[in-house]
Amino acid sequence: MASASVLQSLLTSTTLASSVPSSTASSTPLTILIRDSIEGTSDFFPFRDIAGLGSGSDDVDSGLTFKELFATSLDGNQEITLFSSGCQVDGRTDCTRACNNSSLFFSSLETFYNCAALAAAAHWTQDAKSYYVSQETERNASAIMGSGTLSEFDGRPVLRSLIACAQDSCDNDGLSKPCNRTIDRLSYDTSTPEEIFEALDEFCPELPAEVNPDIFGPGVLISYVLQVCFAASLYLLLKGFTLWVTITQDTSRRKSEPKPYRLKRSLTRIESMIWRDSGGLSRTSIAIATTLVEFQEAQCWFVFAVQIASILAIVVNSQEGTFWGEIVVNAAIAFHLSLNGILSMFLIQVCLHHEGIRNWHTFLGFFMEYLLAIVATSQKIYFKDAFALFKSQNQIEACGFNPSPRTYCAATQGIDGQSFSFFPHPLLYKMTFLILDTIAIIALVADQLAWTLRKHHLTKHVQIGSYRLGRWPRWGKQKRGLFIKIWFWRILEVAYLVINI
Template sequence: MGSSDFSANSSPLPLRLYSSMYEYAWTDVGAVNKIESLAQPVYDSASYMGSILYYIHDTSYSEMEVPLMGCGENSSQALSSSHGNCSQICFDSNTLYMPYNLQPCLSLGVAAMLIQSGSLVLDETEKNTETALKQYNVGNLSTWDGTSIVQNIIDCTVAACTENKIGECPSKMLSLDGLTVTADNLQTVYAGLGSFCTNIGTTVNSDIAGPGVMLSYLVQICAALLFWIIAKLLASWTRVITWPFLLCRQPPPPSFDSLLSPASHSQVPGRRKSAWLRATAIQRRLSRLRLHAATLTMLVEFQETQAFFVGAIQIATLATFKPTATTQSDSANTVTFGEAISDSQLVQTLCVNGTLPILLVQCLLQRYGMRWWYTFALVSANVILAFVVDARRNYLIADFDALWSVFVASNPVDACGGLANPQVYCDTLGTVYASISNGIYALYFTVPVLIIDFLAPSIMRLRNVDTALNTWRRTNRVFRFLEAKVWPLFLKTFWFFLEFALLLSLCFYSARLFIISLYMTEDGSLGTWGFGQLVAVMVWVPPLLKFVYLNIFGIEEGLGRRLAHDYRVVHDELPVGEGADAASGIVELDELQQGQGDWKENPYAPSDAGTLAQSLRMGSHENLIQSPPELYNPEYKRSWPPRWPKS
């Protein structure tokens, strides 16, 4: 290919240069932004080179502009407003192969070759070109040895395919081996450089996203959704779902005559209320199923398990992902900039979005009145750690210079001046893990509600508050109406939208996590099963197996065997929603077994009734007297006396 083949114009195409230096201080942005701005220069260099060749081939262009990102002796100079001397940097093997110098040096080298071949002419009178030439100390391009610059870059990239290689190079890149660069074969050079990163993928740390670890994340989400759906179906949803069907199938009363009645059967007064009562009765029977009791019983243990699981990830992230590259940090296990970015972004996603299942289960627990300070403290710790991780998101990765030093030491290439293999720049932009940490917004509106709901019962029990409320109830009719009619409806509506928003966030997170798993499976970066992967999955086996056990053998058998001999499991006959313990049950001290006091001899003595009330863990003594509990401890089960005092 001769010089006339580059341009169909009868005269050389005017070339204009302009500075594309960043307009703000990059020292104030996160490490990931800096790395992405400096990495992948091989692909960018080939792109700019292809643009130059395209402009020459296309006769519709009367001029050509080439951006210059600037030369630098180090990363600080490359990302600041200061400009290096390109005429020296591009001919020095110690600086030519630095990632931030490849693009400007290759562009200037190709431009110099085409100027000297007569395909281009530098428009030095144009203002931007004049400024760029002075800023970057380019000098006279007609005297540049552009061929040596391009040849050195080709020799470096070809050697990177065989010496300390990170991935396989395509055939187009390998075909450049032994090629002598001239203005006639620049198109071949462009095709080879453009394919350099084709086969280079990102391998995520298996401790972060191995097959077992990814499966463990998905199991957590699925289990939380399963428990939430079961609890909702057995406690409230069934009534709403079955009511329309019962309304349609309800037969007319015997006294109804369609010929004599002016209204249709569907307009008979009280029909809707009757169907709703039947649906409520069905809902009440479902809420007393063993499945419902097992689900609520397992919620606390499952909440504890996932709180420690996510907390371990959060603590490990803060401990190992640091802005400095040390042997204890994640940087020691990465071989490319892309891996460092992917690891950092993925752990941020897991640390923040991993709290979504925890918040969903906590909402369910508090809606059932199961406000336990232990689980609430665990949830609070997870939320605090999530906010800390989000606040430090720009510091959960080593800076560019630290990573560059690690790569130079681990993957040097002699043909590249002893610097790192250029393959370390590949696959750094547009990673699939970016921009999926949006779960932090769900924390902003969920956490305050949970805190208020957790503290509200304690505040309402304060003597001054309770006295004031009772006074308002007696004296203010509007307050009684708001408390009895408006407030319950408002709470139900508010909790519905809160859980719905939280559920949407969790579904979005699970879908993205599933896509990441498929992406990693397709490109082979998911890794293989090993010791650590099996351990990661087994963390969910105890609570899930216990859930199955409770459904098969019952709550009494499952929990009764775990208690001390002086405690027993008592079933509370209160319907769901009528007391803090209505959805669970009561564990009480077995005074009958202990034989303490005179209560055994005289169960109706007033002085001993207080002793019984003190033995109750939770619940109301009046409810116990009105509805005597059924004892489920088979070893100490006994019939109650025929007489029972009425309150």
């Protein structure tokens, strides 16, 4: 009886052990995180996403590049991120069906990543038993699994498709960097899943971007640097000349006997040219005033060409490029140039208004460049347009006649080896554009309109009470309105000088 009871207990324990789920092989659950999309990659809006380029992140909150995210998911990481924007089949997310159809598998970046990550998850939970699929994991994955479940997902067809597509892409995609030789040696029949995952870690390359010479070629770069240097030099020359005149001339005599060397606040471009030449200071004043106006007009034409090229680079350049990262880099550079190109124009325009040099054709040219900058910074690049471009350039048969996944998963860490830190942090230019430029443009427009009201024959004598139309208000004996006006222009000038440099 005793031996029978012992045998019965052993049978019972064996039965219980066999009924325990596979979680007994591992006490660590697999973690599935669901995100909407790979931010900054599905669509690229420079004004919002450009900061991520400088930090080396082009996806979700993890701070990893897509290449690193892809490799981490394949290499048995406990936490796997999946994207609900992938695996779209008949308007709904169904990775079970999408991953078993090559034309759908490689039809988008998110689908390609989801299927590869699910194949890895199936191996690490079903075969290697490094993790187990908990109820919470299954519930999270159900958002993208569609007609199947994560615990029943068959990763073998996915691995077969991955090997075939990777090898065909490496032979025919034409990218500048060849694939790792281990990919050529892969075989579904002889290679283990670990060997496949290890080889695919290097499938997405790091490629240098070829920058569009129309927006950032050597000639444009040198011209831009000279433009900033010349604008800063003119500003310093103007302020140095004004300071020298103030120090060397007798204040009381200048008040009682106005001389032509004083740069009057009501000076216009035409008046400065016909100003009677009666001394060296007069000629220097005329030269400086004329140079400021002519340089601003020259800047209008140069910046106009740069702004048009920037808009075309952001909007049209999605029709050019060998991989997605290259298109994004060109859009980012165009964004930088469209914002930076008008900074020196703001500096000179503020100087002109501060010194009383105003004319409408120069102001309208400057204002048009500002509007073009707004247009350039509001553009967006769509991944679907770039994907259509890649598909028209080269269709890979083993990838379901889609483009090579390397064209949209390649990492771009720089421009021909140059780090993105070459540019100052984009937040600086965002704040300059949104705050400083807005304040300046409002002040410049108001000042230009006020000058027109003061000088036009129909409005120059209009007076409302004690206030004369088009003039700054004066409060008290100290004329506080004029005092605020002078210091307002001075602060704007210094701010733009610092930002330009």
